[in-house]
Amino acid sequence: MKLFPKLALTVSSLLIGTTACLSLSFYLAERRAIRAEADQERHVLLQNLVHITQESLLTNDDLLLVKYTRWLRKWDPSLVSASVVSPQGEVLAHSEPSLIGKSVSLAAPAIDQGRAEVLVLTQPVHLGNRWVATASAGFSEKQFEEIVQDRLRELQKRLGPIAAGAVAVGLMISFLLALSWTRPVGSLAQAAGRIGQGKYDLDLSVTSHRKDELGFLSKAFQAMAEQLQQLDQLKDDFVSAVTHELRSPLGAIESYLNLIQEELRDGISPSTWQTYVGRLRINTQRLTHFVNDLLDVAALERGKVNLEKRSVNLAILIQDVAVLFAAKISERKLSLTTVIPDKPVPEVWADPDKIRQVLVNLVSNAIKFTPDQGAIEIGLQNFHQNKRVCVYVKDSGLGIPEDSQAKIFNKFEQVRSARQNVKGPKGTGLGLSICRALIELNGGTISVESRPGEGSRFYFELPQGELV
Numbered sequence: 378m379k380l381f382p383k384l385a386l387t388v389s390s391l392l393i394g395t396t397a398c399l400s401l402s403f404y405l406a407e408r409r410a411i412r413a414e415a416d417q418e419r420h421v422l423l424q425n426l427v428h429i430t431q432e433s434l435l436t437n438d439d440l441l442l443v444k445y446t447r448w449l450r451k452w453d454p455s456l457v458s459a460s461v462v463s464p465q466g467e468v469l470a471h472s473e474p475s476l477i478g479k480s481v482s483l484a485a486p487a488i489d490q491g492r493a494e495v496l497v498l499t500q501p502v503h504l505g506n507r508w509v510a511t512a513s514a515g516f517s518e519k520q521f522e523e524i525v526q527d528r529l530r531e532l533q534k535r536l537g538p539i540a541a542g543a544v545a546v547g548l549m550i551s552f553l554l555a556l557s558w559t560r561p562v563g564s565l566a567q568a569a570g571r572i573g574q575g576k577y578d579l580d581l582s583v584t585s586h587r588k589d590e591l592g593f594l595s596k597a598f599q600a601m602a603e604q605l606q607q608l609d610q611l612k613d614d615f616v617s618a619v620t621h622e623l624r625s626p627l628g629a630i631e632s633y634l635n636l637i638q639e640e641l642r643d644g645i646s647p648s649t650w651q652t653y654v655g656r657l658r659i660n661t662q663r664l665t666h667f668v669n670d671l672l673d674v675a676a677l678e679r680g681k682v683n684l685e686k687r688s689v690n691l692a693i694l695i696q697d698v699a700v701l702f703a704a705k706i707s708e709r710k711l712s713l714t715t716v717i718p719d720k721p722v723p724e725v726w727a728d729p730d731k732i733r734q735v736l737v738n739l740v741s742n743a744i745k746f747t748p749d750q751g752a753i754e755i756g757l758q759n760f761h762q763n764k765r766v767c768v769y770v771k772d773s774g775l776g777i778p779e780d781s782q783a784k785i786f787n788k789f790e791q792v793r794s795a796r797q798n799v800k801g802p803k804g805t806g807l808g809l810s811i812c813r814a815l816i817e818l819n820g821g822t823i824s825v826e827s828r829p830g831e832g833s834r835f836y837f838e839l840p841q842g843e844l845v
Contacts, residue, residue: 388551393544400540404532411528419516422453423498426512430461430470430502434509439469443477446470455520457495461502462511469510494518565598572602575609623667626660633657670807674788677814684728684818691725691732691768691839692717695755698736702744710749716756723759723841725766727819732839735815735823738808739770739835747774747832759841765821769836777827785825786813812837 426449433442442461449459450472461470466481495515502510633653637645645653676682699715706713725732736755743753754771777785788810816823816837827833 385552385555388555389548392547392551396540396544396547400536404536407532407536408529411532412525415521415525415528418453419455419496419498419514419521422449422456422459423500423512423514426459426461426514427500427502430510430512431504434502434504442470443474446472447474449514453516455516455524457515457517459514460512462513464508464510496521561592561595565595568598568602572605619667623664626663629660630657670811673811674807677811677818682731682815682818684731686726686728686819688724689727689729689732691757691766692722694729694733694736695757695768698733698740699755701737702740705744706753709744709747711744711747712752714752714754716754716758718758722757723764723766725819725839725841727821727839731815731819735812735837736768736770738812742808742835743770743772743774743833747772764841765838766841767836767838769834771832771834773832776829776831777825777833778829782825782827785809786823 426446429445430442433439433445446459446461450456456472459470459472460468460476462481463469468476468479468481471477494517496518497513497515499511499513501508502512633656637653640649673682695715695717699713702713740753740755747753751773753773754769756769756771758767758769759765786809788807813823816839819839821837821839823835823837825833825835
């Protein structure tokens, strides 16, 4: 059975059962109240007879008592007989006027007639402390039950439509409730099927506005689909980048090897040999750099990176990296400036090779994303307040949109707009992820400040050591 009919039947059954229990409880309570009320009416009738007897005896108005006793049977159909008897046994008043004035022994047969079905209630009548008479009222149990049943039937007539209306409204609510629960589940099931087919453009706006758990689930499902879409796009970008990073150097290596093989027959001059070997070395280094990035990411994720920490002079490290990229800077016609404070800067306690790798990666990115004739600056500054040393790499390149700045340190994440404007190898989006992991392993933090068209400033901070 599907969820909707199962849920609708369950809620409807619970609702009908609850309504039936409540209706039955109310009916039983009302039945007890009706019976108690009818019984109370009999006692009230006897009390009224006692009060009328007292008033009649006080005023010596025998006619009032006689008339009242006679009218009692008209007021209460279940009354069989009513009488007032003096202490001497004389009937002072009776619902049968013919028995008035007779002794109680003669009136007894009328009262005792059908006693098995008659309830006789008696109460003495006092004037002050003096017993002056006894009031009696006999009621037919059969007629009493008929009166009670008539009232119960009236109650059933009122209660029946109310219960039926409540059940009908409840059934409608239960079906609407079941539909409101199952429709989002059906939408999520369809969305899951689309995701299984690789279609991530989901529209869950109908359910995501809900404030309950299904609404939260829809929002989480929508976020999951968006993340899967991003991961799928990252996978495609990664495959494309890997293909390019492997195909380009491998194709170049193969081409130069073919040239060497063809020219070996005629002899190759030393300068040509040097050119070919240089090209082979450059492409081999590209492959090595790419493979090392993949290995670094895998090692960082497994926590297998070993640090060899010692005191590091960041000023010297910056100068070394600047010298390393001097040729590339000149080739691209860029300007590279190093900013080192005149006053002593504390050393940091870190792994120099890992910090060097971070600097090389940041400067390499700056060169890649800075147009010709641009400027790059590598600087060092000390924060005395928080005892940290900051190294930054600033460029006059394309800049990074604000919505991308928080994501560029993720694996395989690249700024698409900048990537489209870069010539040559695009990279795999692993460099900044590796930089962040290495800086954090050394107890530091890394961040970026950038505006599109105004360049970027990447900087990392490390805990300082002693002054040098």
